[in-house]
Amino acid sequence: MYTKLWLDYETEDSGASVVFDELNPEDGKIRNALKELKRCSFLKDKTVRLRMIRDESLREEGYHIYGNDPEYTVEAASETGILYGAFRLISLIRLGFYEVREVPANGLRMLNHWDNMDGSIERGYSGNSFFFEDNKLIINQRTEDYARFLSSVGINGVVINNVNVKGEACRLIDERHLPQVNQLAELFSSYGVKLFLSLNYAATMEDEHVGSADPLDPGVRLWWERKFDEVYEKVPKLGGFLVKADSEGRPGPFTYGRTQAEGANMLARALKKHGGILIWRCFVYNCQQDWRDLKTDRARAAYDYFHDLDGCFDDNVVLQIKNGPMDFQVREPVSPLFGQMPRTNQMIEFQIAQEYTGQQRHVCFLIPWFKQVLEFDTYAKGKNPGESRVKDIVSGRTFDYRISGICAVSNTGNDENWTGHDLAAANLYGFGRLAFDPELSAEKISAEWIRLTYGDNEKVLRNLQKILMMSFAAYEKYNAPLGIGWMVTPSVHYGPDPDGYEYSSWGTYHKADCRAIGVERNASGTGYAGLYPEPNASMYENPETTPEELLLFFHRLPYSYVLKSGKTIIQHIYDTHFEGAEDVERMAELFGELRGLIDGKAFDRIEKRLAHQLWHSKEWRDVINSYFYRKTLIEDEKGRKLY
Ligand code: GCW
DSSP: OOOOGGGOOOOSOOOOEEEEESSOTTSHHHHHHHHHHHTOGGGTTOEEEEEEOOOGGGTTTOEEEEEETTEEEEEESSHHHHHHHHHHHHHHHHHOOOOEEEOOSOSEEEEEOOBOTTSOBTTOOSSSOSSEETTEEOOSHHHHHHHHHHHHTTOOEEEOSOSSOOGGGGGTTSTTTHHHHHHHHHHHHTTTOEEEEEOOTTGGGGSTTTOOOOTTOHHHHHHHHHHHHHHHHHOTTOOEEEEOOSSTTOOOGGGGTOOHHHHHHHHHHHHHTTTOEEEEEOOOOOSSOOTTOSSOOGGGHHHHHHGGGTTOSOTTEEEEEESSSSSSOSSOOOOTTTTSOTTSOEEEEEEOSOTTTTTTTSOOOOHHHHHHHHHOBOOTTOSOTTSSBHHHHHTTTTTTOSSOEEEEEOOOOSSTTSSSSGGGHHHHHHHHHHHHOTTSOHHHHHHHHHHHHHOSOHHHHHHHHHHHHHHHHHHHHHSSSTTOOOOBOTTTOOSBOTTTTTTSSSSOOOOOOSSEESOOOSTTTTOGGGGSOTTHHHHHHSTTTSOGGGHHHHOOEETTOBOTTSOBHHHHHHHHHHHHHHHHHHHHHHHHTTTTTSOHHHHHHHHHHHHHHHHHHHHHHHHHHHHHHHHHOOOOTTOOOOO
8 A cells, every 4th residue: 555645535436516518528537537526525515517618728738717615617628627627626625715727837747757667766765666667567556646646736747767768668669568658658648647758869779770870870760760650659649758868878969970959850850740749858968077177067068068059959859958057966056058049949857856855865845946946037038027037938938939848857656655755745746836837935835735645734734834944955054065066975875975076077076175165167267157148147257246055166265255144164164064953953843743643654754764864964964064174174163063
């Protein structure tokens, strides 16, 4: 058995009466909407009318919900809208009903799974895959419940296999797996979710008659055309493919001296007639860097490889760009590609798998952070407010993109509670809600999740919300300071190791010595700051105007540099690290007050993880503080213990 997350309302038949108006009760999505409404004991004796209407403003996925107890109406212009509306009605009734008319802001709202076909999950922190085991697909009740979760928060796409396509996953598009892929695509589709697969760019290499992956080779093109014909014949509802090319050992067009656009377009053209889209990742950089090389800056890589290709990608390609220029650190600036490719579809990639943010053993509610990213103004269209914030760009509004949106690397696995840490489910729920409506506040999202998951107890709401809302800042405080990133243990990415990546080939250096720390990324350094449109370029150019949480990302500064708080950098490091661990202590106390108020098993699981987090935050605190103390021999003004 496993937890039912926020959809925990299972009854056989609640007795609610559901009336259909202008729609076909045999359609899969309508059947699922009905099933969902019938499951809710709290809809007993209520009437729900589902009505298909012609209203272009609701588009493909919007809905209008109104009514007065005991009668409610869900109107939409498509079956998907009806299904989303039914889910929304259910949560609205549980949260306190009010009329809503909602249309998702983003076209693509996706999750990427890094699941391997042997059942393991790359960067998975909640057990094994529930999609694959022993090189086979799994389809069972859990799969369906997962589809329900996604649909209930408005997620409309899912990539089920790892972007690092290896082993049997290379054969996922072969005859032997396609019938099951199709079964899965049909199941997801009946919940309004499109199935996508990650693709091995060099699949053609394995065919001895082709023996190449050169995108301009006619043999390669023909091979993909035939392959996609076969795939779409067997899996007509497949949304398309995601590709990681020329990155971290993955093959790509660079091998043949071709551009990223030539590589992407070759696949996109073969997909076109099937209506498929090609999602091409911009996570391309040299991971064999020499740490002695002071010129190369990994932060520049995606921009340098992609920016000049604006306008070169076909219209069924969308570039998937990580939120920051590096790799899902607790703090990074926004990728400079956003806003600077007006003629190329873009979407943003977040990570709710907490690879660098506590691996679902630490509570780290990421929604406040994602909101900051989405609100960032790129000024791509000049200074008019509200035209080119990241959320405007990825919703397609700024440049009228044909395809655009938001995705996140998923945090789920086959653990009883799905997400390892019970509270990490707030990131899954929150990501979906935010992708649907970026205007929602993190407070509102967290309150919804808490009430849908744990009920209406005021204290539970108050304490859990405090914990969630303080968790990101706490984590940032005891992690690497001031945006510098990467003080984690190499490869596992868990726990402190300040010099772990310092002399490695990954391009992730903080360069701390006894006098200064940070990487100079302004014009006198790598020039990275100048990649942003004004006024952001000037803001980042100068340490005085750089937002302090990113100070060491952009500048190399002495430990005696004074921050706006009046504290030196070194004192700031000491203080924030002590504070971070104290915050976790507070979180554990707040949680302790909930004993008896939430389900005992869940309580025990969370309590255990918080105890670990408390110990581990102190480990972070002491390792980071001692590291800097030993480098600088500067005492803590407050005389606390350093080692
Ligand atoms: O953050 C890094 C991870 C890799 C991952 C890569 C990527 C799937 O450490 O495990 O590979 O990013 O995003 O492709």
